[in-house]
Amino acid sequence: MINNKKFSFQNIKQKLQVNKPWDDVIIFVLNILIAVPVFIIAHQNLIELNWFFNIDRILLFLLIIIIIQLILRLLRTVIIVCIILYLLLLFYGTASGNYGFNSVYEDYDSMIYTMSDNPYPQDIIIAKLLPFPNKSKILSAIEYQNPKVRNFAIMATSKNFKNIKGYSDYRTIIQCFAVFKEINSRWNYVSDPKDTDYIASASESLNYFSGDCDDHSILMAAAVRAIGGTPRLIHTKGHIYPEILIGSLNDLETVNYLIKNVLFINESYKKQLHYHIDERGQVWLNLDYTAKYPGGPFMFEEILGALRLD
Incomplete structure (x- = not known):
């Protein structure tokens, strides 16, 4: 009886084995497929040590690669089981609303999208991999549920x-543009204390409408979200600025008309809108403090990081 069980186990084990060199190829592919999402999850949830040149994140990624490689090599005789387990984890993540098939698809689609020719900087995967400056402090400072901000x-x-008629589908965007006009018409740029990166909360900035670019971005993002808009913050070299989600390119046509012919006629006269298109085809319009109208010129083009609030 024992021999029969052993024989049966050996048969199952042999059926689950993959012949060389295909087992090494599968292990390599699985390692990449697993390592990137695992790193993104770890990066977004572990405390940032802010080491020089982001060495802490580089070491974290290498550690994840090594651990996954060792595990997969130990389980190389049942590599098919590993594939099944990986798929089951993605099914679970999809069902529970966490990291699942859609998230994996978006991350890898973002990689491919980054390699293609496009005239606009994109919400690329590097924005998820590189630490966003003062991320935790900024998220805490965006007090969109604070009554004062609301x-x-x-x-x-x-x-x-208030009296714009006939654009009910774009009411929220028009109201967010009203917030943009109010903040940018009153904003006074003031530098941080010397040798200190001071992060002001949204409610604090409302006292004097003064501060640097991150203070402005925090207030704009908080106020926009407080009335139903979808903002994000963009990090470039030495600068942070806010953007608002407009929708599709068809929505952009309507918004372009609204800005140039209804809302910001003088400010946008004979000028173009500046925006980014992400890998999902969504349009994000610039709301920087230097802009006189939504979609004004960018101070810096290259995106080093994007921080979404949803």
Whole structure:
């Protein structure tokens, strides 16, 4: 009886084995497929040590690669089981609303998209891999549920563009543009204290409408989200600025008309809109403090990081 069980186990084991050199190829592919999402999850949830040249994140990625490689080599005789387990984990992540098939697809689609020719900087995978400066402090400072921030945003919508008719589908975007107009017409750029990166909360910035680029971005993102808009923050070399999600290219046509012919006629006269298109085809419009109208010129083009709030 024992021999029969042993024989049966050996048969199953042989069926699960993959012949050389294909086992090494599968292990390599699986390692890459598993390592990238595992690193993204670890990177977004582990505390950033802020080591020089992001060495802490480089070491983390190498450690993940090595550990996964060792595990897969130990299990190389049942590599098919590893594939099944990987798929089951993705099914679980999809069902539970965490990292699943859609997330994996978007990350790898982003890699391919990055390699293609496109005139606009994109929300590429490097934005997920590189640490966003002061990420935890900035997220805490974007107080979109603070009554003071919400009340300010409501005041801005009552003061600006309140009587615009005929664009009910774009009401939220028009109201966010009202917030943009109110903040940017009052914003006073003031540098941080020397040798200190001071992060002001949204409610704090409402006192004097003053601060540097990250303070402006925090206030803009908080106020926009407080009334239903979808903002994100873009990190470039030495600068951070806010953007707002417009929608598709068809939506951009309508928004372009609104800005140039209804809302910001003088400010945008004979000028173009500046925006980014991400790998999902979504359009993000520039709301920087230097812009006189939504979609004003960028100070810097190259995207080093993107911080979304949803």
